[in-house]
Amino acid sequence: MTKLTRRTLLGTIGAAAAASALPAMPALAATRTIRHYWWGNPERDKRTFAVIDAFQKKNAGISVSGETIGWGDYWTKMATQTAGRNMADLVQMDYRFLFEYVNRGALKPLDEFAGKSLMIADFDKGPLDGGRVDGKLYALNIGSNSQVMVYNTRAFQEAGIDADLINWTWDDFAKACEKITAKSGGKMKGSDDLSLMIETFESWVRQNGREFYSPDGKVTATAGDVASWWQMWADLRKAGVVRDKNKTVILDPPIAESGVAVGDTAMSHYWSNQLVGIQSVAKDKIGAAMVPHKAGGKPGQFIKPSMFLSLSRDAKDTEAAIAYMNAWVNDPEITGILGLERGIPCSPKIRAALTPKLTEVEKLSVDYFAAIQSKVGPLPLPAPKGAGEVRDAFMRAGTDVVLGKVEIAKAAGTFIEDAQSIVERAQ
């Protein structure tokens, strides 16, 4: 009886193994296969799979396996595959994580292919160089973006705001907030409270003439920068012209929960490639303004690569991978499919080809991009290891300030100390 049990059991396992192995088997072993891994959403996934189809039609010998998941889960899977030395050949990279992956040796430089199989000579230099670490190109820009103050055009019109939204200052911003709040009778506040947004704060630090991090990866922002930033928002909160503090301390809410999207506020801070996404959930038509400037200060905003394509350490068929990469930024059919979904391409030729076909929101982002070119500062160096943790620490300290639990000066001092020790520990 017992013997029979064991045999039945093993049989079951065997059958299960056979059955379950089948559906996920790779299609054809004979062709050259490369894997492309990206984070996405239904729209981006559709476009990307269409690109893969187009590429495979033109390159009969190469089959591309598309692997995708949402942003939130992307990095967990990426880390696991990296640890297992099983990264996809081509991975989508983010500016925030570039340094972390390059410094640990997970990506291969692209310089040896440039001009041979990867044609990038005529690309805009600034956005392209965003993919360089220590002088080597580790990541190919597949779209650029910049900070943007998204605003509700209807609210702005009704409140009669006539400021020049490209050159405006923080004073203009505060006045606009007052007007909008007054006009709506307090139902719609001027802006989201950006106290916790380290991305906007970085612009603030640069407007004060400093970088957040020094070239050798130390924290150079000062407690004074932090305190003055939080003080400005504290004043706006006190005046009642920015969003309720209880909506502010939800960290990283999806854009669908932002003030502009739900109609609580007339302004929010975002990245310019997100304009399409915001418009899709916002009731009113949106517009794009620059992050307000400091009167007499330095430019704070910058143009950065919104997404990269990188060649991973584990890539075997680099030739096929680079051919695919090259098609992504040069092939007119493929770039046509991609459009501006991942950001503004840094090839002038491709941009020109796309211009006639733009939707209204896409046109908004292109026009915005053109308007800010001369107003932005240089791209800061990629953030050092530990920057992600500093971001969290900033939000934690800022939460205490927004909720009025800790005094601004004290919280600012604590944050800078924390940031310094975080960066130190990460090295």
Added chain:
Amino acid sequence: MRRFFARNAPAYVFLLPWLIGFFLLALGPILASLYLSFTRYDMVSAPRWIGWGNYEYMFTRDRRFWKALQVTFTYVALAVPARLIMALGVAMLLDKGLRTIGLYRAIFYLPSLLGSSIAIAILWRQLFAADGVVNQVLAMVGIQGASWITDPDTSLFTIVVLAMWQFGSPMLIFLAGLRGIPRDLYEAAEIDGTPRWRQFTRITLPLLAPVIFFNLVLQTIDSFKTFSSAFIISNGTGAPADSLLFYTVYLFNEAFKFFRMGYASALAWFLLVIIATFTAIAFFTSKYWVHYENERD
């Protein structure tokens, strides 16, 4: 030797799948994580041995570690009893007599089906917002509610409420256990005129003890390891102000967000020690209050 074999063979045959699974699949990764807890490991480069370094840092310099412990212990102390009492109470209501029991049982289990999906995160933030449904209901009876989810002083309670609301699994197990109690015992007690609450303490509790014990142990283990609910509601950060920094949320961030898998492994092994201690205490004391039918004499 042969007698040893004869005595043990049947058991080992039944245990075989588990033995294979444990020794060939589970044990390796477990030992690997123990090893990693003594290393600095960023998941890209090879792990580097640093002895007790991680543990030392944990106990002497890591403020957030203590915060995570505090949050987790508070949660366990609140959620485990709340959930068990809720589950047992409803299970007993449902156990007897009602013809519509199937319907109720399904309804009460539904929230557990939603698990910790993103939908729950969005819903919970809306329900417990300053202007949310919960406060609207409270306002009807004249109570001015807090901004539950964004106030560090109250956010943890929203997670406890979520745990109570999803009491389906322990309820189902209690129900299965109650069904195992022979009806005739109650009938006999009824004939003897034993009052209801004494039927509860004399019949239900003792006979249900193994199942109560199971639920207690499992709920404690699960609560110490609570991850998804806090993770999704705080957008993965443990915010506001670390008030939702559950131990495993902290551990996950250390591992996958900040590339400190070695340190995260050390955190995990310390949590294992805590959970094992509690479980061992439960097993030890169970001798005094859990009696099994077959081991009665």
Added chain:
Amino acid sequence: MKTSATDLEIAIQVDEAARVAHELRLKRDKRDRNGRILKHIFLITVSCVMLYPLFWLLASSLKPENEIFGSLTLWPSEFRFENYTKGWYALPISFTVFYVNSAIVTSLSVIGNLVSCSFAAYAFARLSFTGRSFFFALMMMTLMIPYHVVLIPQYVQFLNLGWVDTYLPLVVPRFLASDAFFIFLMVQFFRQLPRELDEAAMIDGCSPFKIYWAIILPLSLPAMGTAAIFSLIWVWEDFLAPLIYLNDIKSYTVPLALRLFLDQEGQSAYGQMFAMSVLSLVPVVIFFVLFQRLIVRGIATSGMK
């Protein structure tokens, strides 16, 4: 199992007792009618609280995108049924494929869990053997370790076996009793059954497998039903393992596919995501309703002897 005469006597006594009990119950029922109505009122109130989120989910799945977050009212301003029809085909692969995948993984896993865990539980609960408490402690330990730290060593292990990008890492461990929860659950229920049953069967010459199959399992239907329900629900909703082990989108399971709708930082499709979430609950609810009968029946009716 002695002589039939005593059996008969006992039967008569039991019958008589049952009759008295039945009369008593009728009396009590009258007394309890009011209590019962109160009970229903209470249960219905609780049900409303329990169901609100579900209504919310259903409502959200029918709302236009910009209404999901903006308004607190449940009623959509207009019904977007196309969230369902469009959602089904919104991804590069249709949901039909994801459901088939999920069904394969789930059904195999549930069978694996029930068979292998009840084997192990039977050994732990009913058989005595050297090393029982040691193995039991090891088994409990696997319950306690936070999953995230074994993720990477496990991934490397399955990678070396060549199992990544197949369903094997999701299914095979379940045939090897990897989920200690179910073992422990079954152990607790198996231990409740009277020892005399095994002993009598043993004297009759039954093999341990026969005892397991003909006595323990049939008497543990509530426990097995509970295990089946949990196992199905948890595997169906399992997200982390499929995320790590499946690469090809054609092999994705339903929960994994649901994650493709959302982009924290960009364009999401909440309405469609909610619509598909609602649909993903349907198979689980059906299974629950079918299997919960097992819990109701079980041994309770026979009173065990």
